Amino acid sequence: MAPNNYGSFSKSRITDVPIDPDSEVYLGYKKTIPSFPDQAVYIYSFKENRMLYAQGWYEILGYKDSEINMLTIVNITTEHFLDFSNELNDKALEFLLGKSEDLEAYSFTIELEKVHKDGRHIPLFSRVGVHKAEKGMISEIIGVSQVLKTLKKGRVMQYAAYGPEKSQFEETLSKELFKHFAISRKEKEALALAANGYAFKEIAHQLEVSQSAIEKRILPLYKRFNVKSLPHLISFAHENFLL
Numbered sequence: 001m002a003p004n005n006y007g008s009f010s011k012s013r014i015t016d017v018p019i020d021p022d023s024e025v026y027l028g029y030k031k032t033i034p035s036f037p038d039q040a041v042y043i044y045s046f047k048e049n050r051m052l053y054a055q056g057w058y059e060i061l062g063y064k065d066s067e068i069n070m071l072t073i074v075n076i077t078t079e080h081f082l083d084f085s086n087e088l089n090d091k092a093l094e095f096l097l098g099k100s101e102d103l104e105a106y107s108f109t110i111e112l113e114k115v116h117k118d119g120r121h122i123p124l125f126s127r128v129g130v131h132k133a134e135k136g137m138i139s140e141i142i143g144v145s146q147v148l149k150t151l152k153k154g155r156v157m158q159y160a161a162y163g164p165e166k167s168q169f170e171e172t173l174s175k176e177l178f179k180h181f182a183i184s185r186k187e188k189e190a191l192a193l194a195a196n197g198y199a200f201k202e203i204a205h206q207l208e209v210s211q212s213a214i215e216k217r218i219l220p221l222y223k224r225f226n227v228k229s230l231p232h233l234i235s236f237a238h239e240n241f242l243l
Contacts, residue, residue, distance in 0.1 A: 007074065007086025010093050014070040017050035021066055029053040038147040043131055044070045047139045060124075060147055062117030073114075073143070078121050081112040084157040084182060088173065092128075092161070095172050099165075100136030104129075106163035108173075109185075111148065123148040129162075156225075156240045160185030174220075181225065181240075188242060190217040195234045195243050 019026050029052065033041060040056035054065040063072065077085045092108050099106070107129030113121045124145045131142035159182060161170040170184045183191075193203045200218070204211040218233075227233045237243045 006083045007090060010086070010089040011071065011074060013046065013093070014044065014074065015049045016069045016071040018067055018069045019051045019054050019065065023052075025052050030055070040145045042068070042070070042073065042143045043140055044143070045140050047134075052140065060116075060145065061114055061122060076115045078113040078115055081157065085110060085112050088157075088159060089128075091173055092169075095169060096130065096138060102164045103133035103136070103138055104131070106130050106161075106169065108159060108161045108169075110157070110159045112157075114145075123150065155181045156237075156242055157182040158185075158188065158242070159183075183221070183242060187217045187221060190214050191221065191233070191237055192243055194218060194230060195237065 029043060033043075033053065033055065035041070035055055038060060040060050041053070042051060042055075042057075043053040044050070045052050051069055054068050057063045057065050057068040061068075061076070074086070074089065088108070088110060096103065096106055107127055109125065109127045111123070111125055113123050116122050125148050126143060126145040128141060128143045130138050130140075132138075132140040159173070161173055161184070163169050167186075170186060174182070174184050174187070190203055190207065193206060194200075198206070200214045201211050204214045207214070218230075221233055222228065225233065225236050227236050234243065
């Protein structure tokens with residue numbers, strides 16, 4: 001079987017260059033970015049092709065802040081989540097490169113596992129967003145990873161997208177990531193209400209959207225997860241720890 005190219009688009013735009021702990025930029029971020037237990041942060045510059053800031057990585061993944069780099073963070077994703085995580089990075093970056101306004105308002109989240117330097121698998125909730133933009137182009141991204149106490153690994157990957165055009169962002173990702181078993185935050189939200197017995201019209205009223213919008217969130221899941229009915233879909237969701 002030929003190898004896939006998941007992640008090639010985003011990996012071609014990042015490097016393995018770590019922070020410079022003596023730089024003014026690093027020292028400035030160190031003073032202004034707060035730190036929390038079980039949480040790690042990085043800021044990566046596409047302009048300088050290097051890490052600008054890193055904090056908390058030794059505590060959660062065993063890498064010193066002075067050695068962690070962008071390629072390492074991407075490559076230490078566990079096999080179970082690797083293809084999906086790589087393609088999500090690609091599709092999100094492709095989407096954002098097509099935008100030129102309000103870039104700093106965009107971000108996405110994903111639940112996944114990373115491999116600790118000692119070989120352990122560490123469950124994380126990670127959020128990646130645009131930290132700075134210049135002249136309509138992304139110059140810096142920021143990533144924040146929080147240790148999850150538990151992460152039940154079903155067959156379905158969970159993610160969410162945020163931003164001024166979050167519906168388009170999330171719909172683009174859902175369409176592009178269709179080859180994977182994945183579910184977005186909006187889809188999961190609507191499905192949870194359906195599982196609690198609400199009709200589509202009632203779900204639409206509660207979420208303040210149209211009924212057709214709810215249908216577009218739930219009905220495509222039948223084909224995606226190869227189920228024939230709503231009860232079958234709800235059962236599948238429970239089996240894969242979505243509900």
